[in-house]
Amino acid sequence: MLLFALRRVAFGLVLFVIVSFTTMFLLSFSFDSIIGSKLGSAANVDSIAAMKADLGLDRSVPVLYAEWFRGVLHGDLGASFFTGEPVTEALPSRLAVTLSVVGPAMIISALIALFLGVLAATRGGWVDKTAQGMMLTGYLVPNLLIAIVLVVVFAVNLGWFPATGFTTFGDDPAEWARSITLPVITMAFGGAASMANQVRGTMIDELRKDYVRTLRTRGVSARAIVVRHALRNSAGPALTVFGLTFITLFGSALFIEQVFALPGFGTYSFNVALQGDFPVLMGLTAFGVGLTIGVNLLIDLANGWLNPKARQY
């Protein structure tokens, strides 16, 4: 198991280097416009070249990368070209916002997905049909539509929740909860739908396996079969889907953040990308790749923990 984890980490590291290097290489094509953006009205060929030299961006990509990577190893991702804010400080505060939304949304939608999926898989009939209908609705109704309806009804008209903005948990836990409620609901809607269908599918597959029949012939109750056996066995595939959903939710956070004016990771990334803030972009890349690799690693480890067979590798 330890060896397995080590191998996955090594794999992730190599992947990290390849992806971040390629990203830097591609970004190097836009150095001129990045600096033009930084200089604003002072931009011209000379000033751009001067600042490029000033920032050291006139060096070759491998050299730049080596320097950057050394920084990564020391926990230093540089500072924003525009604000001077160190990347390692800029990311966490935005991340906190997005995680505040994506995290609870993920947990809620996973719970709903488990509940709906298992219910649909084991009850059949109208329960299954209703559950599937709910999944489909959640899947098809655009998130933006849900968001705007929620804002208009619950924030603007009823005033139960804030329409925009974010309060950190540290400042005021109750306000924090209020500020994330609507975004979380919006996000959980779609997330639950796609995951529930997956849970339903894997549950049914599992319940059709031979060992379930054998357990039934031993007099094991339906509840024990579903909860203790089928659910535990479906956890592996379900976790994989949960991981993917998490990454997807993270990626789509931008839209929700826009509507609710949350100063989150998505909005930040979007703005940074528009600005072309090179150090921050590299930081975001590092983070994004790390997140993907990390989530996958966690899923693999969880799978290993859940499924003794997977521990062999």
Added chain:
Amino acid sequence: MSTPTAPVAVPTLALEDEPAEVRRGAFQRLVRDPQAVITGLIILTFVVLGLLANVIPQHGPNEARFEAINLPVGSPDYPLGGDYAGRDILARLLHSINTAMVSGLIGASIALVVGTTLGLVGGYFNRFRTPVEWGATILQTFPGMLLLIVLMPLTGGDFRWTMAIFGFLLTPGIYRIVRNQTVGVSRELYVDAARVSGVTDMRILGRHILSVVRGPVIVATTFLFGSAIGVQSGLAYLGVGSKEIPSFGAMISDGFRNIYIAPGQYIWPAVALGVLNGAFVLFGNALRDTFEGSQPKAEKITATAVADDFEAEKADGTGALLEVRDLGIAYRSPSGELNEVVRGVSLTVRMGETLGLVGESGSGKTQTAFGVLGVLPTEAVVTRGSVVLAGRQILGAPQAELNRLRGSEIAYIPQEPMSNLDPVYTIGSQLVEGIRVSTGLSKAKAKERALELLERVGIPDPQRTFRSYPHEISGGMAQRVLIAGAVAPKPKLLIADEPTTALDVTVQADILDLLRDLQAEMGMGIVLVTHNFGVVADSCTSLAVMQGGEVVETGATVDVFAQPQHPYTSMLLGSILDEDTIRDDSAMVLVADGKDPR
């Protein structure tokens, strides 16, 4: 040979059937699926509307008239009104369809072509597997959207370029599907056969593998089409890319900004996008149903379903351990009628007796066994008959009562030992669970009992096996474990469904010995489902021969072997390759000038 969960409904010899019916292609099946037809029609309608985008509306999509600013729905010349800039919403909506379709086409086709090629290469040629896999992982990890935005100057903001790049980002999805399928198909024996036939790799990929991979890929492409449309809309919503191109995203964004002035404007593109996306998803689902079999129905863990007019007979006391009378089991065909796969089976088993239930595949022997155990699949329906165990009617008994019986009086040994153990729990915990359910013993006592049982069924190191996971022990050991579990509550009746078929012949002999010993010890009755007459001769006191869901002959084993009454029994016995037939003609070498079969 895993236990069939659904009956073999198609007769084995189908040559006389109407070929058109059997060979109905995927397309014909698709056009009979209302979901596919409706969603297909919706997509088609969208396409047609898109093609007519220059015909239906009175205005171009970018024609802006001050007098049309925020016109309400139903205005003359502006059926859906005008937007904030005085453009015809209908015209923009219809042109947005074309944008969406082109986005989908570009994104999906690039993902399709690149993904399929990579998948085939990576899945088929071992030496390319690792590099291709790396490539896909890198693509998947790439911060694609970020780069898409940063590198906008290079693409000029043209959504077609954006979608082309996005197509590459989508590639890993298709790649994985194709690769997994290809790896699977490459292991199929017909691919080996083609290789042995001298077929080149290219031809195998094109002819054998692509034909199988095609289905899932088409399905996945449908979903990709939808997500490409979604991404294009998302980017347009954010204002990334050219503003001149009408698109749902741009319209939603415009409408959203205008929501307090003209709330309706947001609805049109949102609904159109939702419907179009939904149509693609549902169409993809329908396609999947067609190619990969329909969505599984829910699996209920309850007592077997019974037919509407079913009424179990009152128990009669013949004194036998198990009395099966006129048992009928049916499955519902797609058109709704019930097809009986077990047609009026009657069996009797006494204490200490072993009944061999013999028949060829599809004869209904396993279904009969499941019917007695009450563990038929959800789709099965009991149509008639009675099953009386020790004087008690158990057919149609409530789940709770069945569970109690199963834990104590009736037990089951499956055919395939590995798949009948839960892979995530240790042998020990599975045994303990069964023992505690049936006996209510404490955990410690149950463990003690489990170890005893493991020893009893001939497992050399019970302690170690107790701690092992199923995949850590051999098939023969696993079958012993299952037997231990089955006999734990000292059942009166043991139903063994082909318990040795999956095992080697030497192990089979040991297992049969074990069963016989246990029977002698506990005095239970056994129903031994098998197709092997050697096993019957070895272990059964009486036998019942099944054919086509009916019992055609019953009797004491010795009698039936000596004097089969039914022609089918005779035929079966005649087919046995007996001990004494040994090939003794010498190898025939054809002369060199001999016939070339060509």
Added chain:
Amino acid sequence: MQVNTPLRRHFRRSAAAAIAAGAVFTLGACSGAGDPAASPTAGTSESGAPAADAPTTLAIATNRAPSTFDPVGLATGNDALIWGSIYDTLFVIGPDGELVPHLATGYSYSDDGLELTVTLRDDLTFSDGAPATAAEYKATLEHIRDTAGAGQAMADTVASVEAPDATTVVITFSANDPGFLFDLTSRVGIIAQPDKMADESYGLDPIGAGPYVLDADKTQSGTQYVLIKRDDYWNADAYPFEEVTVRVIADATAIENSLRAGELDIAGVQAQTAPQFESSGDFTTTQLEAQSSLFLDIADRDGAIEPAFADLRVRQAINFALNRDGFVQAGGGVGQPAYQMDFPSTSGYDPALDSVYPYDVEKAKSLLAEAGYADGFSIDMPSLVYTTSMEPAITQALADIGITVNWDSIPPQDTVQALLSGKYPVILWFASTLPDANQVQDFYAPAALLNPMRTTDPELDALLEQASKITDPAAGADIYKQINAFGVNNAWYAPLMFTGQTFAEAEGYKYVGTSAQQSVRIESYGVAG
């Protein structure tokens, strides 16, 4: 002649301001994008002693987070709302566009206009308690001039800065720069704490001489900025709010949602929704006219890219093709049609010019035909994020006379390069009110941003030469009028409209600025009654 003036000197304001602000220009003009202007008297002096129940906190929104508080990186436009409160400026712009002393008490030019003497107040302190004097101003200006950054261009005619005493600053220019005076209401008019300027953290935790200080604890960079009133500020009584929260909300609809949900006190809204706010009873609204101009810059006056534009008739045809009333109507009726580049409030404005180019498509077509372009032609125009919402109407207006527009999508970070590239014969752009001197520099000088093809004209050169010598704006009205007329008659531009702005105010609050530019001054946000 100003050929010796560095090229980049002259696009420091209108365009740069808008770019830096990231203001999204919509027909409804949601939020102000202009240079600081202030009315230190308006609203504040009357309400010097606010009613007992008057609100003491204010929540407003900006559509973009300021990128840095380093003086050289300060952006004009909405960003000034925050940094202007922290640093304050030497002068502010009054309701009628006049300079009003703020941190300064007055100024004077030498006769040749190459030396500017500014006197500062003697009671200025930084938020850390240190006195803010001429020496600190000198250090700030030199820092801006000598450090690469967005603000550098504004100081590049500054040859030297001297601080002979605590309240006197003498700025010597390398060339005549009458627009610099106006710049003292902006980035180069701030006083920063030079001791701290070298610190890395200065960009995030600035120390200025303004009425407010940034509360670093409550502030979340990029999200919300909390400003605490300084009681030791020289004019503290003029600021009614003890705490001001500026929230960053990029999406205009989200701003409106937030306002409606009671999370903001004052915000710019779309003109069309003003009646909704009024009728809700929870809000009052204030409408302002003519705050910024929207226009086509027909840059290719020499016909380098599209030969047609060398023909005056073609440029005039474009002017005739614009239904300016339609543009105003599209903006919700707030604003007024523009027929000349100078704002009605400036001394260069000449009402007579308004009748030169009435909306007349037939006339436009016949002019084109006369010029030999009866079948029209097609041109490329840059599609910039700030003007996208106007593009459909422009496309249509030009299409009506046979000119086809292909919009090149320009990423935001490339806006300036696109303007400067000289690739585009016509550019759709907008500008906020400017003093005449700056207007001339930005629109007509050979090196002006809005003259990217560097068109010159002997008649204009002579006028510009005279204009550069003007040190008293009031005295130069005639020259400015002539330059303005030159622009109109030669159709260098095709003005569209002066746009207005609508503010919605929650109960107890009142927008007291009279110009949209003042929306980026904290003084414009006041209490009602």
Added chain:
Amino acid sequence: MTAPLLRAQGLKVAYPVKGFRKPPVEIVHGVDFEIGAGETLGIVGESGSGKTTIGRAILGLAPISGGAVEYDGRDITAFSARERRALSREIQVVFQDPYSSLNPSLTIGATLAEPLIVQGWDKAKATRRVLDLLDQVGLPKNAAARLPREFSGGQRQRVAIARALAPGPRLIVCDEPVSALDLSTQATVMDLFIDIQRETGVAYLFVSHDLAVVRHISHRVGVVYRGEIVEQGPTRQVTKDPEHPYTQRLLLAAPIADPTAQQQRRADRVRLRALQAEQDLQAMGAHA
């Protein structure tokens, strides 16, 4: 006797193991056997013994790690893919699973014609040959236009045999070709195999776990146990009078479909088991 059609000498098969620097796993540890023209060599063994691997190695489907395979006097051990393809008209295969050995999406006709077409037959000639082949394996002519799913297991196995026969091979590797079939079908398919051999003089390498089946069709039998051939010889000798204890055990473990005879066999088996257990014990004692 002339040179055998196929000769395997010290044949070893090892599969590479996934993972860095892991040694390959050897499945077959050096086996020798010969097959003469027109002869059937039965290979019998239990699951995991390596019997199927031996067949796959002959076909070039398993990596040969040692020893040599000679076909018709040529060393084919290290044949390239191209050479292998050329050999396909000489050596053919029938697999165990009649369900997975036919491509479900190709018609029987297409499946049968494929080996001919890749060898350059023209279409008309191939079609005629396909009809002949169907006739030869006892299927109706209209079967050519149908898909595999329309056929039962036995019928599919006939198709598989026809495919193997198509290029007119001299050796067919039969990998458990009847194990998946029902009892009644099994017998007729076996008969077909024998008939075809008599007709065409093709040789079989017949792999099976079922002694009865092997006995029925083989001229000679090799018994595989843990990757080695522990006993080899004429069918009668190996199946009636085995020498190796494993063969003895195997023989006695298979139940006879005759209650009386089986009772006897069971008794024999129990006796043998006791005997072997005693020997093992002694061996252990000697060891200790």
